[in-house]
Amino acid sequence: MNTKHAASFPSLRQSNLVEQVADVLTEAIIARRLEPGERLSEVQLARDMGVSRAPVREAARLLESRGLLVSRPRRGFFVRELDSDDLADVFDLRLCLERHAFQLLAARFTPEMHDALHRQVEIMCDVAKEGDDGRKIEEDLRFHRLVFEFAGNRRLLKAFDDLSHELRLCMALIGRTHADPDSIVTSHWALVEALASGEADNCRAAVDYHIGVARDYVIQGIAPPPSG
Amino acid sequence: MNTKHAASFPSLRQSNLVEQVADVLTEAIIARRLEPGERLSEVQLARDMGVSRAPVREAARLLESRGLLVSRPRRGFFVRELDSDDLADVFDLRLCLERHAFQLLAARFTPEMHDALHRQVEIMCDVAKEGDDGRKIEEDLRFHRLVFEFAGNRRLLKAFDDLSHELRLCMALIGRTHADPDSIVTSHWALVEALASGEADNCRAAVDYHIGVARDYVIQGIAPPPSG
DNA sequence: GTTCTTCAAACTGTCGACAGTCGGCGCTCG
DNA sequence: CGAGCGCCGACTGTCGACAGTTTGAAGAAC
Structure with missing residues (x-):
């Protein structure tokens, strides 16, 4: 420019x-x-x-x-320039943080949190129908930020906030983005269900899958699987 | 050149x-x-x-x-004021990061890394004998930073660097500090041994114990068990 | 004696300016 | 024709100054 x-x-x-x-x-x-x-x-x-x-x-x-x-x-x-190694590092750290957040949250999950996440997924669905990529990314990040808020560790939340700026950059970097409303809903609903189950193993598996899909999506920078 | x-x-x-x-x-x-x-x-x-x-x-x-x-x-x-909740949050995040770093490192551990960590433990031992609390903390942090360096994820290293400033504050907060040379050596040597074993489970257990001890030490602010 | 009002001192947010430094371009020299 | 040197422009690092705001207290009102 x-x-x-x-x-x-x-x-x-x-x-x-x-x-x-x-x-x-x-x-x-x-x-x-x-x-x-x-x-x-x-x-x-x-x-x-x-x-x-x-x-x-x-x-x-x-x-x-x-x-x-x-x-x-x-x-x-x-x-800032991001190469593919940077992308891998960012998503690896994200996986590390989200695993921990979900583990913490699973142990203190309340119906109010469940409702809040549910509402957020609905917002994401509505936004996805509109098709504004920027807002899709924002609402996606907001969902995950809610998880970190509810997890109860303020320092962990700050670590996520710090990382989220680079995440935003990663997601925007691939230009057009993000899946259809259906896959966004199912993808994030699986996370909420895992939380509701209270089983740490369920959460870890769900998170690993979710973040892994997002990472592959960004790193490949092409395919249109579920969202991040 | x-x-x-x-x-x-x-x-x-x-x-x-x-x-x-x-x-x-x-x-x-x-x-x-x-x-x-x-x-x-x-x-x-x-x-x-x-x-x-x-x-x-x-x-x-x-x-x-x-x-x-x-x-x-x-x-x-x-x-910045740190209350006991902040201390708990800091050490919880530290546990999260170090678990991941050790897991990554265990999968790529080399004799050179082993030697470097060994040398650092010896330095920490020497410093501990001198009794300078500030330098004890610095060399302790340097050991753990080496682990993050060797882990190979630059973004994870940055996260640790960010956290390390608060860690330094936590450790300095309890005033006098840190264990005798013997417990420092054994405490960190256990980490190196776990890395050398290449077993992720060993690493996780060793890290959980190590960070847990450091956390309890700082949070209680009194007792003289091993180092952090 | 207590509370509300007012005021001055100090401070932050912001600005324009100056000097030292860095990168690029042309010149000189081999 | 290529490499090293020095000059020029642009820019960053740093500075002192000004204006609006906050603080804390003195003073007025009750």
Whole structure:
């Protein structure tokens, strides 16, 4: 992308500039209007967004900690590039975290949690019918985030939140995405059922299958099996 | 090779103020010269360190992402407070990550890795004899970091690095620390032996025991069993 | 004596500016 | 014709300053 993306960034003029800049940058990276490996100029971004360099710098640092940017000293920030090894690593860590979250959650599952996850699956189904890929990814991540919330370990939730930004990048990276409404429902409903069974082994098997499918889907970057 | 001498010249970078400020702040927090919950004034810190507010802000943001500070909008930064629930969460996540790292590593363990871990245990033993608590903690963390390095998943390593800052805080929180040289050696040697066996079950049991002991040690904050 | 109001001090969020540094381009030299 | 050197532009790292906000307390009202 060349440097004339002034039109791409809606003008922003309220407090929380850092967060707004971070959101705009994140969206631009996910939408691939900023190409992987592309160098970001602080002054240019500041000009384009109509703010000074300070909020841009802080937002960039934030995105660096989230793994969306990498910084090289004295050279500035670059859009993170993900190779296939990175994808494998991300999904391997995700598997590690989700196994644990599901194990924790299975031991403290309540009807209220069951209802909440049920509602979320319905939302995902509705969104899938609309066909907005971005929202599909968001609602999918929201389902899994709910699991981590309910699991009860705040530090584990934070680890997932950290990883989720890279996950979002991975999912968006394959361009068009995500399965039909039916497979999304069945895929996630299986997870809820495993939780409801209270059996740790059921949960682990369901999670391994679910994450494995998502990983293969992203890594192959083609086929249209169930969702992630 | 244009990079032939790179290794010969140890980090000559004097410049990076942000990193220096971050190091000073980190050390002060770990050493509890800054009390948990204490508010940090940017201007005051900048004055005390003889720099401007910009590097202080960036360093503070860095430490926030590491979980050593928390920021409240328009109120500034506060030293992170850890309650017993936080400790439990941290060690639960650590258990999750280390289980996975050991499982990965057991499947790719080489004699070179064995030697490296062996050497590290010897270093830890020497340091333990000296009695410097800070260095004991550092070398202990270095052992576990080696395991994550060898495990081969860079994203998993990053997750451990993120967590390690809070771990350091937890360990320093209990003030005096860490067992005698003998128990440190036997405790970590058991981990290496489990890795060498190549049996995933051995590894998991060894890790569960090792991390469990460390967790109980920190949470109780008193007893002098083996190390973490 | 207690509570609400008001006010000043301090602080954060943001900005524009300056200096040192890095990468690229042309020039010189072999 | 290729390689090394030095200059130029652009950019990052850092700084001091300004404005709006929060804090804490002094003072007024009850």
